[in-house]
Amino acid sequence: MNVASAASPSAGQTAAEAIHVENLHKKFGELHVLKGVSLSARDGDVVAIIGGSGSGKSTLLRCINCLENPTSGIIRVNAEEIRLKADSHGNTVPADRRQIERIRSKLGMVFQNFNLWSHMTLIENVIEVPIHVLGVPRAEAITTAEALLARVGLAEKRDVYPAFMSGGQQQRGAIARALAIQPRVMLFDEPTSALDPELVGEVLKVIADLAREGRTMILVTHEMKFAREVATHVVFLRNGIVEEEGPPDQLFGAPKTEALKQFIRTVG
Amino acid sequence: MDLLALEPPGWGGNLLRGLLNSVIIAVGAFGFGLAIGIGGAYGKLYGGPILRDLLEVYTTIVRAVPELVLILILYFAGTDLINRVLEALGYARIDINGLVAGIWVLAVVQGAYSTEVLRGAILSIPQGQIEAARAYGMAPMLMMRRITLPAMLPFAIPGLANLWLIATKDTALLAIVGFNELTQETRTASGQTKAYFTFFLAAGVLYLLLTLVSNQIIARVERWSRRGMPSVSGSTR
Numbered sequence: 001m002n003v004a005s006a007a008s009p010s011a012g013q014t015a016a017e018a019i020h021v022e023n024l025h026k027k028f029g030e031l032h033v034l035k036g037v038s039l040s041a042r043d044g045d046v047v048a049i050i051g052g053s054g055s056g057k058s059t060l061l062r063c064i065n066c067l068e069n070p071t072s073g074i075i076r077v078n079a080e081e082i083r084l085k086a087d088s089h090g091n092t093v094p095a096d097r098r099q100i101e102r103i104r105s106k107l108g109m110v111f112q113n114f115n116l117w118s119h120m121t122l123i124e125n126v127i128e129v130p131i132h133v134l135g136v137p138r139a140e141a142i143t144t145a146e147a148l149l150a151r152v153g154l155a156e157k158r159d160v161y162p163a164f165m166s167g168g169q170q171q172r173g174a175i176a177r178a179l180a181i182q183p184r185v186m187l188f189d190e191p192t193s194a195l196d197p198e199l200v201g202e203v204l205k206v207i208a209d210l211a212r213e214g215r216t217m218i219l220v221t222h223e224m225k226f227a228r229e230v231a232t233h234v235v236f237l238r239n240g241i242v243e244e245e246g247p248p249d250q251l252f253g254a255p256k257t258e259a260l261k262q263f264i265r266t267v268g
Numbered sequence: 269m270d271l272l273a274l275e276p277p278g279w280g281g282n283l284l285r286g287l288l289n290s291v292i293i294a295v296g297a298f299g300f301g302l303a304i305g306i307g308g309a310y311g312k313l314y315g316g317p318i319l320r321d322l323l324e325v326y327t328t329i330v331r332a333v334p335e336l337v338l339i340l341i342l343y344f345a346g347t348d349l350i351n352r353v354l355e356a357l358g359y360a361r362i363d364i365n366g367l368v369a370g371i372w373v374l375a376v377v378q379g380a381y382s383t384e385v386l387r388g389a390i391l392s393i394p395q396g397q398i399e400a401a402r403a404y405g406m407a408p409m410l411m412m413r414r415i416t417l418p419a420m421l422p423f424a425i426p427g428l429a430n431l432w433l434i435a436t437k438d439t440a441l442l443a444i445v446g447f448n449e450l451t452q453e454t455r456t457a458s459g460q461t462k463a464y465f466t467f468f469l470a471a472g473v474l475y476l477l478l479t480l481v482s483n484q485i486i487a488r489v490e491r492w493s494r495r496g497m498p499s500v501s502g503s504t505r
Contacts, residue, residue, distance in 0.1 A: 067403055097407070105405030115396035118496045119418045129404045132414055161496035181404065 015042040017079060018185050018216045019064060024073030026059055026240075033059045034070070035240040041185065041218055041233075046211045048227035048248070049220045051237035052263060057220045058112075060237065061189050064218070065107045066100050069093050077103045078184055105133050108178030112190040114170040116162040122173050123149065123158045126180045134181060141180070148176040152206050168199030172206055179210075186210065188219040224267050228252045236260050271463050272470055279457035279467065286453030287474050289367065290439040293449060296371035298435045301378025302428070308383030309390055310412070323383065330380035336441055342373040343445045366447045374438055378431055385427035389420035421493040429486045436478050450474060 019041040026034040033056045041047045049057045062068040064075060066082060069092050075082045082103060085095035094100035116125050126145035130136040136144075149155050152172040162170050171191055178186055188207065192200045204226050211217060211230040221227050227234060228248045235245040236259075244257045255261045274280040308327065311319045330338065347369060351361045393416065401415040440451040448456075450471055458467040 065403055067399060101405040101407055103405070104403055107403070109400070109403040111396060111400065111403075113396050115394075115400040117397050117400065117415060117419065118394070119421075119493075120496065128414065129406075132410055133405050163496055163498050 015044055017042050018045070018077070019047075019218060020074070020076040020079075021060070021064065022074040022076075024060065024063060024075070025071045026056070026063060026068060027071045033240050034063070034073075036073075037237070037240070037242055039218075039235060039242075041216055043216050044214045045233055046215075046217045046219065046231045048231035048234045049218065049237060050222075050224065050227055050234060050263075051243075055237040056240045057237045058189055061187055061218060061220045064187060065104050065109060066094050067109075078106065101133075105129065105181060106184040108181055108183030108186045110171070110174050110178050110186065110188045110191050112193050114162070114167070114174045114194070116170055116174055116177070118162055121159045121161055122154060122165070122176075125162070125173065126177045129177070129181050145176070145180055148179050149173070151179075152176045153202075166199060167195045168202045171195065171199075171203045175203075175206055175210075184216065186215055186217040188217065188221070190220050190222065193222060222267065224252070224264065236263065238263075271457075271461055271466055279453075279461070280470075282453045282457055283450065283467070283470060283474065286448060286450035287478070289447070290436065290449040290451075291478065293367065293370045293374060293439045293442065293447075294432070294435040297374030297378050297438070298432050300371065300375035301382050301431070301435070304375060304379025305382025305386045306417070308379060309386035312383065312387050313390060327380045327383050330377055331384075335377055335438060336444065338377055339373050339441050339445065342376060343369055346373065366442075366445070370439070370442045370445075370447050370449070374435060374442075377438070378435055381431055381434075382428065385424055385431065386420065389424035389427070390416060392423040393419045418493075422490070422497060425486070425490045425493055429482075429490070432482060432486070433479060436482065437475065 017040060019039065021037065021039040024034050024037045024039075025032070037056070037060055039047065039049075039060065049060060051057045059068055063070045063073075064077070066075075070084070071092055080099075080103065083095040083099060084092050087093045116122070117128065120128060123142065123145050126148060127138070127141040130141040130144065131138055146155065146158070149158060152175055154169060154172055154176065157165060157169060157173070162173065165173065175191075191207065192203050195203060200223070204223065207217075207219070208226070208230050219227070219231070231248045233245065234248045234251045236243050236251065236257075238259050244251060244255065244260045251260065252264060255264060272278055272280040272283070274284070308323050311323050315323070333341075347364045350364065354361060397415060397419055398411070401411045406415065439449045442449050443452040443455065446452065454467045454471040458464040461467070
């Protein structure tokens, strides 16, 4: 069993639990991708999920906001359990659409392929959810969005459409979009994997800044050096189970399992 | 040219009234057809198996039967059906307005084609954009209004533009049920005066003008819908 709630040393016992995943299973047809994964993040934690291709790390992240519906298991966000039910095809789906929409609107998701809305300018992308989902007044949303864009270094790209921006700019814009909802937790799904090598740095720098200011984040990444620097807790997934987890220095400095040793050697 | 004068004994006024009727029917049929198409495309993509089958039957039949035949069927059989239902329920028969019937009949035809155009356009949206909308807690209706429909528009415009131009010309088929649209007015005028060449040439010019004006508007809408996309030729607009 994976006793993930034994948590990271940096998060005190008093910090509230923001994300709690317990015994999560996910099957795609016959393919058993997650085989009983548990994970916990308290306020201020930066949890890095690492693992090889096909280990289930992206699926785990996507189950947290039910972009993938888990086959079984418990997911709590802000101590609120996502209610699941079986649909007519026997798939597990959220039981209450409004509940899952409310929970999703507290989770700032950043995707591998940015996924900015192509028919909106950058600032329109950033104000979209605050105005139309959260009901923030337009003027207020714009003020917040402009500050966020300045923060990620894109103030002058305010009225540019995503297709006319570089990958690194789009991803920083996507991070601004996520921040605009004042998320309880940020979810990063391999945020630099689709970027040209020279653009990776600018995005990692923004994420590292967020980690430093104590934002709660769950980060699926291939950037081992980065994970070691920013994470408070690292989870190594292999074949759908948590093979090893702990503080980054322990995991990267003194890996216990042979699988992790080999993974660190190959990924470097 | 006296024959084309706007005031009687000239027939120009009648032709323009016919054109106006044609445009009203085309606008109505295209608009309702678009509404049917949005519902049909969503039903085909996200509906249950029964709904999907029903929509498949609808689009297949409508697209398989010649439009002229469909118009005759829907116009005569449709109005008859409505009156029978009314009588069965104990109401008096009603005289169905030709304009309303024309719009309804062509909308059913247009709806089948726009279902397919819109279904294809929705499938062309990069899936990540839909996923992002879901990930940020958008409700289905909000997502349709704010993300799906605007994002699919650039892919739908060429097909929808075709449908609009077809709609303007399909109105001529309503002449067969005696509706006073442009073609019917032209037939009447030329039959009365025997000046067939003059009137049909005039009608042809009116149809051409309608198409040219439409093209201008479509080009603008298309430019607007593609505002977030780099131009295909490489230069930035």
